[in-house]
Amino acid sequence: MNTSSRLTTRLGIRYPIVQAPMAGVSTPELAAAVTNAGGLGSLGIGASTTADARKMIERAQALTSGPFNVNVFCHKPARRDGVAEAAWVEYLAPLFEEAGIAPPDTLSEIYTSFIEDDEALAMLLELKPAVVSFHFGIPSPDRIAALKDAGIFTMATATCLGEAATIEAAGIDAIVAQGIEAGGHRGMFNPEATDQCLSTFVLVRLLAQKTTLPIIAAGGIMDGFGVKAAIQSGAAAVQLGTAFVLCPESSANEAYREALKSERAAETRLTKVLSGRPARGIVNRLISFGEANQSPNTAGYPMAYDAAKRLNAAASKLGNHEFGAQWAGQGAPMARELTAADLMALILSELLMEEV
Amino acid sequence: MNTSSRLTTRLGIRYPIVQAPMAGVSTPELAAAVTNAGGLGSLGIGASTTADARKMIERAQALTSGPFNVNVFCHKPARRDGVAEAAWVEYLAPLFEEAGIAPPDTLSEIYTSFIEDDEALAMLLELKPAVVSFHFGIPSPDRIAALKDAGIFTMATATCLGEAATIEAAGIDAIVAQGIEAGGHRGMFNPEATDQCLSTFVLVRLLAQKTTLPIIAAGGIMDGFGVKAAIQSGAAAVQLGTAFVLCPESSANEAYREALKSERAAETRLTKVLSGRPARGIVNRLISFGEANQSPNTAGYPMAYDAAKRLNAAASKLGNHEFGAQWAGQGAPMARELTAADLMALILSELLMEEV
Numbered sequence: 050m051n052t053s054s055r056l057t058t059r060l061g062i063r064y065p066i067v068q069a070p071m072a073g074v075s076t077p078e079l080a081a082a083v084t085n086a087g088g089l090g091s092l093g094i095g096a097s098t099t100a101d102a103r104k105m106i107e108r109a110q111a112l113t114s115g116p117f118n119v120n121v122f123c124h125k126p127a128r129r130d131g132v133a134e135a136a137w138v139e140y141l142a143p144l145f146e147e148a149g150i151a152p153p154d155t156l157s158e159i160y161t162s163f164i165e166d167d168e169a170l171a172m173l174l175e176l177k178p179a180v181v182s183f184h185f186g187i188p189s190p191d192r193i194a195a196l197k198d199a200g201i202f203t204m205a206t207a208t209c210l211g212e213a214a215t216i217e218a219a220g221i222d223a224i225v226a227q228g229i230e231a232g233g234h235r236g237m238f239n240p241e242a243t244d245q246c247l248s249t250f251v252l253v254r255l256l257a258q259k260t261t262l263p264i265i266a267a268g269g270i271m272d273g274f275g276v277k278a279a280i281q282s283g284a285a286a287v288q289l290g291t292a293f294v295l296c297p298e299s300s301a302n303e304a305y306r307e308a309l310k311s312e313r314a315a316e317t318r319l320t321k322v323l324s325g326r327p328a329r330g331i332v333n334r335l336i337s338f339g340e341a342n343q344s345p346n347t348a349g350y351p352m353a354y355d356a357a358k359r360l361n362a363a364a365s366k367l368g369n370h371e372f373g374a375q376w377a378g379q380g381a382p383m384a385r386e387l388t389a390a391d392l393m394a395l396i397l398s399e400l401l402m403e404e405v
Numbered sequence: 406m407n408t409s410s411r412l413t414t415r416l417g418i419r420y421p422i423v424q425a426p427m428a429g430v431s432t433p434e435l436a437a438a439v440t441n442a443g444g445l446g447s448l449g450i451g452a453s454t455t456a457d458a459r460k461m462i463e464r465a466q467a468l469t470s471g472p473f474n475v476n477v478f479c480h481k482p483a484r485r486d487g488v489a490e491a492a493w494v495e496y497l498a499p500l501f502e503e504a505g506i507a508p509p510d511t512l513s514e515i516y517t518s519f520i521e522d523d524e525a526l527a528m529l530l531e532l533k534p535a536v537v538s539f540h541f542g543i544p545s546p547d548r549i550a551a552l553k554d555a556g557i558f559t560m561a562t563a564t565c566l567g568e569a570a571t572i573e574a575a576g577i578d579a580i581v582a583q584g585i586e587a588g589g590h591r592g593m594f595n596p597e598a599t600d601q602c603l604s605t606f607v608l609v610r611l612l613a614q615k616t617t618l619p620i621i622a623a624g625g626i627m628d629g630f631g632v633k634a635a636i637q638s639g640a641a642a643v644q645l646g647t648a649f650v651l652c653p654e655s656s657a658n659e660a661y662r663e664a665l666k667s668e669r670a671a672e673t674r675l676t677k678v679l680s681g682r683p684a685r686g687i688v689n690r691l692i693s694f695g696e697a698n699q700s701p702n703t704a705g706y707p708m709a710y711d712a713a714k715r716l717n718a719a720a721s722k723l724g725n726h727e728f729g730a731q732w733a734g735q736g737a738p739m740a741r742e743l744t745a746a747d748l749m750a751l752i753l754s755e756l757l758m759e760e761v
Contacts, residue, residue: 245673250631250634254630
């Protein structure tokens with residue numbers, strides 16, 4: 050099939066395959082391997098300091114001369130609610146006790162949103178990655194203009210037609226259409242809004258009729274057959290995340306890899322428990338505990354993530370991995386354990402296979 | 406693309422397109438038109454008496470010499486809970502008042518499950534439709550054997566791998582893989598079980614690796630591009646329901662058609678409120694009311710449906726269509742108003758369109 054498009058031409062990539070940014074899981078090695086295999090590698094810097102992000106980008110630039118994508122979080126800065134946060138921590142107290150540490154006195158807003166992060170913007174304008182993508186919303190017009198003026202291609206995640214229209218009106222170059230199947234954080238701009246929970250393929254088909262921007266299908270796609278189906282549906286490219294987690298180049302820890310290779314991969318849930326925003330991961334004890342009847346509302350994002358990360362750090366030292374975020378999409382049981390280069394080659398062989 | 410398969414050959418249909426049974430919406434005219442256009446028409450008789458079902462099947466047989474599918478409901482017979490049912494009716498009292506009738510004293514189990522309906526079985530064995538399909542579960546081995554011995558091709562809906570394995574083990578001939586996008590009743594065998602909410606495309610890809618049975622993809626598919634994508638993903642055929650509701654041959658009433666053609670089609674919800682089992686429809690006042698905070702548990706299936714039908718019948722007479730079931734899948738905004746023959750021709754032209 051014909052896999053080239055305006056998008057692949059503009060980005061200078063051979064194949065319409067984007068490795069999802071996956072903050073905390075992606076690495077310069079993974080991004081560079083995907084780019085060197087003809088796709089578009091990505092780094093997720095939403096959870097990193099600007100100094101660390103700079104190091105990751107410079108490292109990726111050293112590993113590949115090709116284009117890659119740097120993803121930033123554009124959430125509305127946190128509205129703090131001390132009472133709700135305290136209630137959430139108190140509810141988690143038995144788990145903290147199990148992990149052998151005292152619950153924190155207060156939670157922190159552990160990430161700065163890109164919409165107010167001048168340092169990160171300056172760093173991106175200096176290092177000029179080929180692509181910058183936005184998640185949880187979009188930045189102000191002047192920030193978008195600054196990136197575009199620097200020759201950077203911009204993309205943003207939409208989970209519904211309304212978000213896609215906002216992205217298009219802002220002059221962003223492409224839309225990542227994230228379906229309900231997708232692993233990790235759902236990109237919805239307002240996590241309190243009613244979610245229509247559109248699947249990837251429905252969202253892509255709807256968007257194909259509504260937008261002239263290139264659409265990158267994200268969610269549930271794990272192999273070349275899925276890539277082909279998404280392109281048939283009107284996507285210019287696809288974004289795969291869960292498919293790359295088992296690559297040795299990812300920074301997923303051993304417990305995460307084991308869960309993804311186990312029967313547990315078949316049970317994922319979209320939950321606010323781990324971070325405060327809806328995100329899909331493999332069900333574990335923290336999710337079940339946090340969603341039990343009578344549980345209080347989860348603390349806001351990213352304060353709930355602060356709680357979960359502290360809990361998981363302590364419990365992991367005791368060999369308990371039931372409190373970690375093991376993000377995964379509905380396609381998780383189809384994850385394959387291969388190097389990024391071999392996985393890309395396999396996906397491409399499936400994609401380019403002639404029909405019988 | 407090559408659209409023939411073992412399934413189309415066995416069924417003697419030209420195109421891999423099944424019109425979903427849609428009890429209450431499908432008609433002999435619709436089923437026959439789809440079959441005569443080269444697809445597989447369907448009748449849903451789960452909500453009909455055996456006498457009415459017989460009339461529908463005989464009428465369809467008069468209108469086409471080709472194969473069609475008759476769908477039956479195989480839910481576990483209702484467990485009655487007078488207290489819960491009374492609480493549900495009491496909760497709905499303000500709506501009954503608005504509709505100008507008294508709330509019913511008791512609710513009825515308005516449908517007989519096929520798993521205990523000897524009369525319906527005898528009628529099917531006599532009339533021998535080409536295909537019989539099961540929803541909400543599967544009947545006993547002797548009933549399946551009786552249908553197969555009569556030369557009838559059998560199909561059953563699965564929403565997850567476990568249900569698919571049960572279907573395959575029972576010797577049923579094909580699996581309708583129903584994704585979370587699908588309109589109408591979700592076919593899950595046990596409506597109280599945790600639902601992994603798999604999308605059509607994820608379910609099809611997973612099943613393609615697990616079963617040798619033909620897979621019929623159902624949910625979110627509205628046009629030939631979607632059909633093509635589903636077949637690329639490993640489906641032998643697709644089942645479209647919402648796509649056919651606007652056909653003049655369907656029995657959808659005017660209010661339903663208007664809703665489907667309006668902006669409201671973009672907002673569907675999977676809810677137990679209308680019938681007592683999860684089903685996806687266009688959001689209306691009954692759904693919002695029934696799902697409001699502090700609402701009691703919905704009455705069981707099909708008793709809640711009895712309540713909703715009484716309410717809707719009375720309200721409709723007053724011109725209020727906010728309490729009816731307007732089943733629709735996530736793809737509803739893509740529904741096209743054409744005769745069944747014209748819609749089939751358009752879908753086929755999209756499906757068979759050469760790539761550019």
